[in-house]
Amino acid sequence: MTPADLSLTVLHAVRRAVDDGALRVEVPPRVKVERARPGGAGEYASNVALTLARSAGRSAREVAGIIEERLRDAPGLSGVEITGPGFLNFTLRSDAGSDLVRTVLREGLVYGHGTSLSGTTVRFAEVTESRAVLVTDVVVRLLRSQGAEAGGGGSERVYVQPGTYEEDRLGRDAARWALLRAAPHDRPLDGTPFLAQHERNSLFRVRYAYSRVRRLLVNGEQLGVSPVAEVPVDAPGGPELLSVLGDHPVVLLAAARHRAPDRLARHLEAAADALLAFQHTVLPLGDEKPSAAHRSRLALAEAAGTVLAGGLSVLGISAPDRI
Known part of the structure; x- marks a missing residue:
């Protein structure tokens, strides 16, 4: 189950609670779910009960209880807990x-794409400055x-033109x-450090992590290990x-709501760092026999590569199989 x-x-x-009359509120267009804070209960949390309490004419904990009742048999959830003034964990x-x-593997490069902004139309004013x-x-x-439907601002110029964006000096x-x-x-940022193939170069780490996934898949095929998510991943x-x-x-x-591509770039760095820390446990070592655990680990690595490639594609940056 993804956060989405x-x-x-x-x-x-919430909609079921409204439909059966347990809550008298307007169903919100979306519910915000975020990582539970350190020391909190569970893995994710939502303040939806607090946001609905006033219009429902009930305390937030009462609203949370009504919602919790309708989540007890939800697939993908092993538990729902109400904490504090009415947070759902x-x-x-x-x-x-x-x-x-x-x-991730089923949706491929469009994993994470969705319809949350359907019905939204954004037209940007024409801009000429290279970065803009x-x-x-x-x-x-x-x-x-x-x-969303979006365009304008010179966005039709998909490719970086020679002589702009420092492409001649740094590469596209x-x-x-x-x-x-x-x-x-x-x-x-000063682009010069991004030319060095070194772990301090965040772009190199992201692209190198993707190339490591491609190599793991090749090595896995040679060892007779194919990526299949069949058991929980147990590796560090x-x-x-x-x-x-x-x-x-x-x-x-x-990133879309806030018009902030840097959020996606930082997320790709986090994904790359997590993959590089995980990669050494993916395939059998020494006399170890291939197992379902290795197949699941390889599937997770392939999913990470898919996310990296999809994110780089949105940024218009290539994901080479080898570096």
């Missing part, structure tokens, strides 16, 4: 990670990935990363990587 799936599950529970089933991996054209182009892609990908990795209201680093991949739809939506 969980958000829809909670929204459906969610614990996912142990096999939810396998479900997430299967979702680039940022607008990527923001348009982000908005469209969430179902490094130039784009240098301009997009910084928040739109901040100064562009697996839960952290699953967490980052699960956040991908939320990050894409937030």
Whole structure:
């Protein structure tokens, strides 16, 4: 279950409560779900009960209780707890990670794309400054990935023109990363460090992580290990990587809403770092025999590569199989 799936599950529970008369409120267009804070209960949390309490004429804990009743048998959830003044806290089933991996592999490069902004139309004013054209182009892609109709601002110029964005000096990908990795209201980053193939180079780490996934898949084929998400991932680093991949739809939506490609770039860095920390446990070592655990780990690695490639594609940056 992804955060987007969980958000829809909670929204459906609210709608059921309204439909059967337990709550008299207007059903919100969406429900915000976020990571539970350190020390909190469960893995995810929502303040939806607090936002509905006043219009419902009930306390937030009463509203949370009504919603919780309609979530007890929800697929993908192993528990729902009410904490504090009325927060809903969610614990996912142990096999939810396998479900997430299967979702990513099924949806491919468009994993995280959705319809949250359907019905929204955005037209940007024409811009000519190099960075503004680039940022607008990527923001348009982000908005469209969430179902919005968007255009203008010079976004039709998809390709970086020679002599602009420092492409002649840095190359297309490094130039784009240098301009997009910084928040739109901040100064562009110095692109020179992005030419070095070193772990301090965030672009290199992201693209290298993707290339490692491609190599793991080749090596897995040679060892007779194919990626299949059939058992929970038990290797060190697996839960952290699953967490980052699960956040991908939320990050894409937030980047679109806030017109902030840098949010996606930072998320790809986090995904790359999690994958690089996890990679050493994926395939059998020494005399180890291939098992269902290795197949699931390889499937998780492939899902991470899919997220990296899809995110880079939105930014207009290539994902080479080898570096």
